[in-house]
Amino acid sequence: MATTAVSVTDTCLAAKAASRRLAALPTTVKDAALLAIADGLEQRTQEILEANARDMEAGRENGLGAALLDRLELTPGRIATIAAQARDIASLTDPVGEVVEGRRLPNGLDVRKVRVPLGVIAVVYEARPNVTIDATALCLKSGNAIVLRGSSSAAHSNAILATVASEAATSAGVPEGAVSLVAGGGREELAELATQSGVVDLVIPRGGEGLKNALRGVATVPVIYAASGNCHVYVDAAADLAWAQEIAVNAKVQRPSACNAAETLLVHADVAAAFLPGALRALRDAGVELRVDARARALAGEQLAGELLDATRADWDTEFLALTLAVAVVDGLDEAIDHINAHGSGHSEAIVSGDAAALRAFELGVDAACLYLNASTRFTDGAEFGMGAEIGNSTQKLHARGPIGMRELCSAKYVVQGDGHVRP
Amino acid sequence: MATTAVSVTDTCLAAKAASRRLAALPTTVKDAALLAIADGLEQRTQEILEANARDMEAGRENGLGAALLDRLELTPGRIATIAAQARDIASLTDPVGEVVEGRRLPNGLDVRKVRVPLGVIAVVYEARPNVTIDATALCLKSGNAIVLRGSSSAAHSNAILATVASEAATSAGVPEGAVSLVAGGGREELAELATQSGVVDLVIPRGGEGLKNALRGVATVPVIYAASGNCHVYVDAAADLAWAQEIAVNAKVQRPSACNAAETLLVHADVAAAFLPGALRALRDAGVELRVDARARALAGEQLAGELLDATRADWDTEFLALTLAVAVVDGLDEAIDHINAHGSGHSEAIVSGDAAALRAFELGVDAACLYLNASTRFTDGAEFGMGAEIGNSTQKLHARGPIGMRELCSAKYVVQGDGHVRP
Numbered sequence: 001m002a003t004t005a006v007s008v009t010d011t012c013l014a015a016k017a018a019s020r021r022l023a024a025l026p027t028t029v030k031d032a033a034l035l036a037i038a039d040g041l042e043q044r045t046q047e048i049l050e051a052n053a054r055d056m057e058a059g060r061e062n063g064l065g066a067a068l069l070d071r072l073e074l075t076p077g078r079i080a081t082i083a084a085q086a087r088d089i090a091s092l093t094d095p096v097g098e099v100v101e102g103r104r105l106p107n108g109l110d111v112r113k114v115r116v117p118l119g120v121i122a123v124v125y126e127a128r129p130n131v132t133i134d135a136t137a138l139c140l141k142s143g144n145a146i147v148l149r150g151s152s153s154a155a156h157s158n159a160i161l162a163t164v165a166s167e168a169a170t171s172a173g174v175p176e177g178a179v180s181l182v183a184g185g186g187r188e189e190l191a192e193l194a195t196q197s198g199v200v201d202l203v204i205p206r207g208g209e210g211l212k213n214a215l216r217g218v219a220t221v222p223v224i225y226a227a228s229g230n231c232h233v234y235v236d237a238a239a240d241l242a243w244a245q246e247i248a249v250n251a252k253v254q255r256p257s258a259c260n261a262a263e264t265l266l267v268h269a270d271v272a273a274a275f276l277p278g279a280l281r282a283l284r285d286a287g288v289e290l291r292v293d294a295r296a297r298a299l300a301g302e303q304l305a306g307e308l309l310d311a312t313r314a315d316w317d318t319e320f321l322a323l324t325l326a327v328a329v330v331d332g333l334d335e336a337i338d339h340i341n342a343h344g345s346g347h348s349e350a351i352v353s354g355d356a357a358a359l360r361a362f363e364l365g366v367d368a369a370c371l372y373l374n375a376s377t378r379f380t381d382g383a384e385f386g387m388g389a390e391i392g393n394s395t396q397k398l399h400a401r402g403p404i405g406m407r408e409l410c411s412a413k414y415v416v417q418g419d420g421h422v423r424p
Numbered sequence: 425m426a427t428t429a430v431s432v433t434d435t436c437l438a439a440k441a442a443s444r445r446l447a448a449l450p451t452t453v454k455d456a457a458l459l460a461i462a463d464g465l466e467q468r469t470q471e472i473l474e475a476n477a478r479d480m481e482a483g484r485e486n487g488l489g490a491a492l493l494d495r496l497e498l499t500p501g502r503i504a505t506i507a508a509q510a511r512d513i514a515s516l517t518d519p520v521g522e523v524v525e526g527r528r529l530p531n532g533l534d535v536r537k538v539r540v541p542l543g544v545i546a547v548v549y550e551a552r553p554n555v556t557i558d559a560t561a562l563c564l565k566s567g568n569a570i571v572l573r574g575s576s577s578a579a580h581s582n583a584i585l586a587t588v589a590s591e592a593a594t595s596a597g598v599p600e601g602a603v604s605l606v607a608g609g610g611r612e613e614l615a616e617l618a619t620q621s622g623v624v625d626l627v628i629p630r631g632g633e634g635l636k637n638a639l640r641g642v643a644t645v646p647v648i649y650a651a652s653g654n655c656h657v658y659v660d661a662a663a664d665l666a667w668a669q670e671i672a673v674n675a676k677v678q679r680p681s682a683c684n685a686a687e688t689l690l691v692h693a694d695v696a697a698a699f700l701p702g703a704l705r706a707l708r709d710a711g712v713e714l715r716v717d718a719r720a721r722a723l724a725g726e727q728l729a730g731e732l733l734d735a736t737r738a739d740w741d742t743e744f745l746a747l748t749l750a751v752a753v754v755d756g757l758d759e760a761i762d763h764i765n766a767h768g769s770g771h772s773e774a775i776v777s778g779d780a781a782a783l784r785a786f787e788l789g790v791d792a793a794c795l796y797l798n799a800s801t802r803f804t805d806g807a808e809f810g811m812g813a814e815i816g817n818s819t820q821k822l823h824a825r826g827p828i829g830m831r832e833l834c835s836a837k838y839v840v841q842g843d844g845h846v847r848p
Contacts, residue, residue, distance in 0.1 A: 418799030
């Protein structure tokens with residue numbers, strides 16, 4: 001179980017064995033497991049808070065910053081939210097067994113492409129202990145065994161959460177080994193986990209660039225790297241300028257630390273004089289630092305002149321993750337598309353325009369996971385998209401692009417049924 | 425163009441630029457390009473044969489074996505077949521623009537998940553020059569630019585075929601740079617191609633284990649490794665034994681060099697005495713070398729005793745790719761499933777049974793790309809499955825599992841349309 005000194009390899013092998021039975025488990029059993037986990041979290045809140053207090057104390061002693069301590073902290077309210085999330089996931093449609101496509105072949109063979117679990121998913125994450133339960137619920141509901149590897153700063157919190165989840169899941173009929181936490185948050189454990197070819201089917205890192213780079217160096221099993229987001233809002237010549245201002249402000253300000261927040265505003269030259277003075281004032285009033293190119297500065301109006309910074313080359317490639325926005329004027333849609341394809345990270349890109357041809361050209365020409373036509377980039381999110389919960393957002397093009405929901409935690413099998421068919 | 429001394433990186437960058445325009449190209453233009461390629465192959469058959477003759481001559485001088493020379497050789501008939509294949513691909517449904525799923529969200533946003541090309545696909549291949557055209561046709565029809573890297577033994581053949589394809593495609597309106605062949609078949613070119621992160625979106629190797637291992641060592645861009653196949657036929661206690669024999673013989677004999685040919689026959693103990701003597705005779709009569717376990721030997725009957733070899737441990741893990749079959753008796757379905765999951769390569773696995781519960785348990789329990797219920801493993805093939813042509817078979821679980829058709833050469837975009845929507 002979670003806290004005993006079992007090797008990473010043995011933990012993964014046990015998860016593989018469990019995954020064979022999980023793949024055939026009825027939805028009712030999986031849902032019962034998720035509800036039992038939610039109940040367990042509520043019943044054992046005191047135990048969880050005590051374990052978390054130990055991590056918090058160690059964190060303070062080790063000089064963790066206020067932001068990290070806040071991520072680490074569990075409260076009765078936060079535990080209730082985690083439990084509610086597990087119940088929400090129980091209420092989602094089971095992706096396993098969905099027939100993706102199918103047909104009867106001319107020779108009478110029936111071919112069905114059926115969604116199946118991937119098998120064993122390893123989730124490696126940093127300070128937030130809630131990931132222990134969120135990721136477990138998504139993996140179990142999609143029929144996958146999960147191997148968790150958290151950070152040492154949350155070791156006590158993660159251990160009790162994984163224990164609660166594992167015991168509750170087993171009590172509901174999920175096979176032993178389906179939920180486990182590898183002890184030790186070191187780089188050796190990470191490397192051992194990421195090289196379990198044929199055992200671990202996917203690694204999902206949830207954390208900063210340091211964690212991702214550590215994985216890039218060692219992983220031999222597939223990894224989906226949750227994305228960074230250098231996102232743009234482009235205001236076209238035919239834009240409704242009121243919409244454009246609302247969208248620009250929302251995309252930047254509503255949650256600047258999110259990967260789907262905008263980092264650069266591009267404005268068509270034909271409307272820059274009409275748009276920029278008001279929009280930049282609104283952004284400034286919302287606390288945004290503005291880094292503008294020469295053309296934007298020239299059209300921004302006298303009033304703001306002293307408050308604008310000059311954009312540098314590097315700004316076009318920077319995910320500020322803060323109340324900072326780069327602003328440029330472009331000569332047209334093609335230049336905007338080229339800028340976005342050159343500098344964007346392929347995450348979420350918005351155009352504001354009333355011109356159907358411009359919207360269509362943007363849709364076809366911009367190479368990104370999510371394109372917004374007259375809407376804010378901030379909607380990129382599994383729950384917003386109606387996919388239920390997500391375990392991250394992908395900017396890679398293979399397997400999963402955009403929000404990683406339960407379907408993206410699945411593979412597929414072709415099932416071909418005949419009556420003694422042989423190939424002539 | 426194909427034969428000039430442009431660097432691999434420059435070739436890939438030109439392909440990337442072309443891919444942006446290819447993504448928005450109407451199906452009619454792509455189809456016209458494929459038909460022009462087919463016409464070009466027929467019109468320039470003489471030129472192609474002359475180039476091929478040079479490769480064949482060099483191959484003979486370098487002592488290439490008869491099998492390799494056969495793969496290398498082009499004839500007027502083979503060129504006509506390649507042209508017909510390009511026309512077939514033109515007749516397939518364009519996967520680009522297919523709406524995979526979509527809905528209107530409660531807030532009025534319309535979300536569509538739309539199939540889009542991956543971008544730039546690199547195909548690295550060995551002696552067969554026909555891959556030059558087959559892969560080009562599949563990539564162009566699915567809106568992708570292609571960078572080809574063949575082997576030096578087919579350099580002249582590949583160069584003329586790529587030239588014909590590129591010129592024909594351009595004449596039909598496909599952007600320059602969409603089809604290119606990198607000069608030089610060395611490991612340096614392979615490494616340069618496989619490390620074009622952000623430029624090449626996917627590498628597909630079509631060749632032997634040596635080529636795949638060379639890629640595994642260097643690739644930083646995604647690779648889909650076409651599969652090896654250690655495939656099984658399991659004859660259940662409730663099998664129709666006539667079907668079982670036909671399927672076993674077909675799966676082994678119909679084309680033993682194919683990855684979907686069977687390598688091991690598993691027989692339920694309850695029917696082994698009734699099944700094995702006749703089935704093994706039929707296999708022997710078809711020229712199959714039989715490597716049997718002790719239980720199979722005991723039940724095979726006197727008549728064959730002298731012709732059976734003893735299976736070794738290694739035989740269960742071997743893809744013979746020849747008229748050789750390992751045979752074992754198992755105590756039941758669970759043992760068969762465990763054997764297949766332990767030794768199979770996750771390619772194509774067959775059960776013969778009249779018992780619905782056994783078929784269902786096999787379907788749920790065996791972890792493989794294609795499962796056959798009362799049918800031969802030999803049907804794993806994009807054309808057989810009604811997907812049109814394929815560029816290989818995948819045994820990996822992410823992105824593409826089973827035949828790699830044009831849909832598998834695509835990614836998807838979420839397109840979200842609103843009326844000035846911002847996130848509250």
